[in-house]
Amino acid sequence: MSKLxxxxxxxxxxxxxxxxxxxxxxxxxxxVIGMSAFIGYLGKLNQENVRIIxxxxxxxxxxxxxxxxxxxxxxxxxxxxxxxxxxxKVDLSDYFGLLYIPKKDSIKDIASNVEFYSKKSPNxxxxxxxxxxxxxxxxxxxxxxxxxxxxxxxDSKINADIKLLDFEGEKSSKLVNxxxxxxxxxxxxxxxxxxxxxxxxxxxxxIEEKTSRIVEVIISSVKPFQLMMGKIIGTALAGLLQFTxxxxxxxxxxxxxxxxxxxxxxxxxxxxxxxxxxxVMKSIAKSDAQLVFEELKNxxxxxxxxxxxxYFIGGYLLYSSIYAAIGAAVDNETDTQQFMLPVIIxxxxxxxxxxxxxxxxxxxxxxxxxxxxxxTSPIVMLMRIPFGVAWWEIVISLLLLIGTFLLIVWFAAKxxxxxxxxxxxxxxxxxxxxxxxx
Amino acid sequence: xxxxxxxxxxxxxxxxxxxxxxxxxxxxxxSIFGLLGPNGAGKTTLIRIINQITLPxxxxxxxxxxxxxxxxxxxxxxxPEERGLYKSMKVGEQALYLAQLKGLxxxxxxxxxxxxxxxxxxxxxWNKKVQELxxxxxxxxxxxxxxxxxxxxxxxxxxxxxxxxxxxxxIKDEILQLRDEGATVIFSTHRMESVEELCEYIALxxxxxxxxxxxxxxxxxxxxxxxFDIALDTNNRNIDVKAEISSKFQVSETTINTLxxxxxxxxKLEEGxxxxxxxxxxxTKGKIAHFAEQIPNANDIFIKAVNQNK
Numbered sequence: 163m164s165k166l167x168x169x170x171x172x173x174x175x176x177x178x179x180x181x182x183x184x185x186x187x188x189x190x191x192x193x194v195i196g197m198s199a200f201i202g203y204l205g206k207l208n209q210e211n212v213r214i215i216x217x218x219x220x221x222x223x224x225x226x227x228x229x230x231x232x233x234x235x236x237x238x239x240x241x242x243x244x245x246x247x248x249x250x251k252v253d254l255s256d257y258f259g260l261l262y263i264p265k266k267d268s269i270k271d272i273a274s275n276v277e278f279y280s281k282k283s284p285n286x287x288x289x290x291x292x293x294x295x296x297x298x299x300x301x302x303x304x305x306x307x308x309x310x311x312x313x314x315x316x317d318s319k320i321n322a323d324i325k326l327l328d329f330e331g332e333k334s335s336k337l338v339n340x341x342x343x344x345x346x347x348x349x350x351x352x353x354x355x356x357x358x359x360x361x362x363x364x365x366x367x368x369i370e371e372k373t374s375r376i377v378e379v380i381i382s383s384v385k386p387f388q389l390m391m392g393k394i395i396g397t398a399l400a401g402l403l404q405f406t407x408x409x410x411x412x413x414x415x416x417x418x419x420x421x422x423x424x425x426x427x428x429x430x431x432x433x434x435x436x437x438x439x440x441x442v443m444k445s446i447a448k449s450d451a452q453l454v455f456e457e458l459k460n461x462x463x464x465x466x467x468x469x470x471x472x473y474f475i476g477g478y479l480l481y482s483s484i485y486a487a488i489g490a491a492v493d494n495e496t497d498t499q500q501f502m503l504p505v506i507i508x509x510x511x512x513x514x515x516x517x518x519x520x521x522x523x524x525x526x527x528x529x530x531x532x533x534x535x536x537x538t539s540p541i542v543m544l545m546r547i548p549f550g551v552a553w554w555e556i557v558i559s560l561l562l563l564i565g566t567f568l569l570i571v572w573f574a575a576k577x578x579x580x581x582x583x584x585x586x587x588x589x590x591x592x593x594x595x596x597x598x599x600x
Numbered sequence: 601x602x603x604x605x606x607x608x609x610x611x612x613x614x615x616x617x618x619x620x621x622x623x624x625x626x627x628x629x630x631s632i633f634g635l636l637g638p639n640g641a642g643k644t645t646l647i648r649i650i651n652q653i654t655l656p657x658x659x660x661x662x663x664x665x666x667x668x669x670x671x672x673x674x675x676x677x678x679x680p681e682e683r684g685l686y687k688s689m690k691v692g693e694q695a696l697y698l699a700q701l702k703g704l705x706x707x708x709x710x711x712x713x714x715x716x717x718x719x720x721x722x723x724x725x726w727n728k729k730v731q732e733l734x735x736x737x738x739x740x741x742x743x744x745x746x747x748x749x750x751x752x753x754x755x756x757x758x759x760x761x762x763x764x765x766x767x768x769x770x771i772k773d774e775i776l777q778l779r780d781e782g783a784t785v786i787f788s789t790h791r792m793e794s795v796e797e798l799c800e801y802i803a804l805x806x807x808x809x810x811x812x813x814x815x816x817x818x819x820x821x822x823x824x825x826x827x828f829d830i831a832l833d834t835n836n837r838n839i840d841v842k843a844e845i846s847s848k849f850q851v852s853e854t855t856i857n858t859l860x861x862x863x864x865x866x867x868k869l870e871e872g873x874x875x876x877x878x879x880x881x882x883x884t885k886g887k888i889a890h891f892a893e894q895i896p897n898a899n900d901i902f903i904k905a906v907n908q909n910k
Contacts, residue, residue, distance in 0.1 A: 165701055374685065376683070386653075
């Protein structure tokens with residue numbers, strides 16, 4: 163066995179046998195599922211609490227059907243009562259609030275003088291739904307006043323549905339566009355998490371070798387560079403194993419949960435996905451599976467898959483070699499703080515730019531530039547790729563990534579070489595710069 | 601080739617600081633070679649260069665007549681001063697891993713480890729984690745992994761630190777046995793009494809320069825001051841005899857041994873006078889009870905050489 167293989171093997175075994183690794187591997191999915199179930203339960207609890215809203219309609223423009231009860235809100239008609247009486251009644255009751263629609267000469271005056279009394283300030287969803295109800299009815303009344311035929315007007319409403327095609331005639335749909343955002347974000351987010359979790363693991367493992375003083379014994383047999391790369395690769399393999407186990411466990415639990423308890427698995431996922439996306443995913447779930455399958459086929463699956471692998475490897479290697487250098491430079495973990503910020507910031511930047519900029523404008527200047535910068539490209543480019551990126555852009559981005567990776571590894575290896583044999587020094591950036599010249 | 605290891609004009613600087621300034625050493629095959637020097641003199645840097653951990657700025661190292669190359673790490677066993685083991689790894693697995701890094705096959709490594717574990721009577725440690733061992737126990741493991749691949753060249757940097765006197769003796773005997781079996785040993789230490797016991801050759805490095813090297817016995821001869829310790833039975837004429845001797849020779853110290861009534865003297869001979877002349881002269885003055893040349897020990901040489909280099 164070559165020395166590099168030996169080191170990779172040892173690092174992998176050391177990580178996998180570690181008790182924390184075992185506990186985390188088994189516990190994490192359970193925690194995620196438990197949290198999701200708990201949040202889902204809390205959400206349901208909220209909904210079960212039915213609010214009662216009383217309304218007093220002096221305008222006599224509204225009908226009972228305008229205030230139809232829903233699962234979470236019940237409406238009571240207080241229109242027979244006097245304004246003050248109704249207010250006192252509601253105040254003394256445990257009703258949620260009183261909606262007061264005054265009598266005015268013009269529809270517009272009514273619209274701007276509606277009042278809502280409540281003990282606690284109501285949330286925006288409740289108010290929006292009330293406003294919608296009022297607007298809808300008042301619009302109809304206004305239209306009747308103006309002599310507009312409501313039937314005809316409704317008939318005149320046209321829903322445009324633009325079919326999206328590229329110049330090769332490949333069809334795509336808006337649904338797929340949302341799917342692309344979700345896939346891109348999930349991929350980018352996963353890369354960031356992987357780098358942060360396992361990069362830090364590489365760093366800790368370097369510090370451990372330094373503090374246990376075994377490092378000089380090892381590098382009298384192998385080159386420091388081999389040791390560093392073996393560590394990085396071994397840790398990555400352990401990480402991939404952990405990710406795979408998590409994926410499989412999540413899948414199993416989700417399947418079991420949905421079949422046994424009838425839990426809406428999409429709700430479970432919805433926890434980590436913004437609500438908007440969750441809505442879309444629900445609509446995907448509702449739509450025909452065949453259609454979704456057809457649309458999935460439209461995605462550049464192969465490109466996405468391979469670019470995920472390449473950017474994943476490139477990004478991880480780039481960052482973990484920086485982590486390794488940091489680990490080599492310090493004596494204990496508390497000293498790493500000053501070096502961690504410059505590592506975390508580009509990662510966070512990548513994810514936020516991805517969420518903010520790529521989704522709204524995947525080929526805009528911000529997204530394009532950050533998908534070229536090697537420190538953010540693994541995240542940002544990955545988010546862009548589902549939207550179709552020209553091959554030459556990917557090539558430039560990859561070349562920049564590989565070039566920077568080689569440069570960083572070279573620097574990191576130099577710092578590593580000097581650092582692992584330096585004890586009892588708390589290094590500064592200036593000191594590190596000097597090490598580069600040794 | 602009688603020298604196993606030759607270092608020629610090794611220069612190494614860290615920034616503005618020169619750690620080694622044109623240092624050359626030659627380590628004869630089958631010898632124990634003491635690499636001595638005060639703290640920060642550059643010993644560890646030189647050792648790291650021999651182990652290819654650090655690259656020299658200038659100069660060349662030859663092992664067995666060949667210029668040092670990456671493969672040579674298999675022929676060197678190195679016990680660094682800053683040493684340790686993976687704490688959460690089992691003793692046996694760890695030793696196997698380190699042996700394989702030195703190029704042994706797994707089965708070979710197992711066989712040799714078995715031999716050493718039996719020799720040190722520590723077979724039942726195999727499945728223990730290093731963190732369960734005491735410091736002295738861990739040091740034994742450390743020694744085994746240093747020597748188990750039967751290297752031509754062994755380098756020990758302060759090997760006895762962390763050992764109690766009994767185990768230090770055990771290790772010393774092992775080192776001597778390894779030497780007898782043909783290994784060449786470089787031995788770096790501050791403990792001069794172990795230098796005296798073990799080393800055949802020494803090199804002294806101070807302030808990045810080699811200031812002294814050669815066979816220890818030759819160096820001792822060079823550091824002689826031509827001073828002799830003498831005791832003379834003068835038959836109660838101590839005062840007179842002392843005056844007579846003082847007029848002819850340079851007497852540095854006299855004591856009168858009250859019990860035996862002997863006259864004890866330290867006499868430094870001038871150039872051109874031999875010890876025989878002194879002996880002949882003394883024999884006419886009384887009965888010679890003791891006559892010995894003062895031989896400097898390693899400690900004296902170390903201190904003297906370093907002070908001269910100031």
